[in-house]
Amino acid sequence: MKKINKSSVFAIACTALMGTFGNSQATAATLNLKDPILQSGTLNGALFQEIDPNDPAGTGVLQSFVRLQSPGNNTVEEGYNTDGRPLEFDENNSPQFTRSLKLSDVPIFTIGGVDYRRFLLDINEPNATPQDQDKPLIDLESLQIFLGNAGDLLNYPTFDGNAVKIFDLDSNEDNVVNLRDTNAGSGRADLLVYIPNSLFSVSTNEYVYLYSKFSGAEGGFEEWAVKVKEKPDTPPKSVPEPATLAGLGLVAGAMAFARRRKSSQTA
Ligand SMILES: [Ca+2]
Ligand SMILES: [Ca+2]
Ligand SMILES: [Ca+2]
Ligand SMILES: [Ca+2]
Incomplete structure (x- = not known):
């Protein structure tokens, strides 16, 4: 189980409190993460945290x-993951990009003593133009998570009775999260979404279905992931540990130096 560093916990806890009190009067709550000032917050039990462009989290190839x-020209998009075909909404048809997801593959993080399942979102929106500064903005209108008894279910939202809804951003009111494509383009996550792990214990179904709906969506695709594949620059396992290599190099260097000194003295 991974731990989040204390400063992020504090930031999340503070914004969680702000969010709770700030939203208590609203009938439709909005979490505004589009402005640089607020980078995280809670909405209906979920934690949302923007990824700072300088943070290595989310770098690599998103799976x-x-x-x-x-x-x-439509600026609304929606859909969910499944191995089933034909797809119902605006999902990419490739089995590489739209597929089943097992709960055991969704990592758990502990924040402030509470366990959360973490999802990554990569937004892919156009850059701002002088005419339209709002192009990089996008709104998460709906986020629902289900647990299903097979990986190829279709027929949202009932899934023919084979899935149980365990989280709904809009379960209490019509909520929305305002977002910005902070890490321009695709291939780098923009947002971390933490869903309380306790919600996942209501069913023994092992397949996770994530349905989301965005508005203000232009340009390239949005994608959800749980893992980032690191760039393939790590050495193969047969190569000795870096410390061992360094040690060998030092010994060899010292021997060569001693030999040179000896030969220069005898000359
Ligand atoms: Ca992005
Ligand atoms: Ca947009
Ligand atoms: Ca909503
Ligand atoms: Ca887009």
Whole structure:
């Protein structure tokens, strides 16, 4: 189980309190993460945290389990992950990008003593233009998570009775999260979403279904992932540990130096 560093916990805890009190009067709560000032907050029990462009978290190749793209000039997109075909909404048809996801593959992080399952979102929106400063903005209108008894279920939202909804951003009111494509382009996550792990214990179904809906969606695809594949620059396992290599190099260097000194003295 991974731990989050204390400063992030503090930041999340503070914004959690702010969010709780700030939203208590609203009938439709909005978590505004589009402005640089607020980088994290809670909405209906979920924690949302933007990834700072300088933070190495989220770098590498995202292994998406659902990829969405608004069709044509439409700026609304929705969909969910499954191995089933044909797909119902705006999902990418490739089994590499839209596929089943097992709960055991969703990592658990402990924040402030509470366990959460973590999902990554990569937003892919156009850059701002002088005419339209809002192009990089996008709104997460819906986020629902289900546990299903097979990986190829279809027919959202009932899934023919084979899935149980365990989280709904809108379960109490019509909530929305305002977002910005902070890490421009695709291939780098923009947002971490933490869902309380306790919610996942209501069912023994092992397949996770994540349905999301965005508005203000333009340009490239949005994708959800749980894992980032590191760039393939790590050495193969047969190579000795770096410390061993360094030690050998030092010994060899010292021997060569001693030999040179000896030969220069005898000359
Ligand atoms: Ca991005
Ligand atoms: Ca946009
Ligand atoms: Ca909503
Ligand atoms: Ca987009």
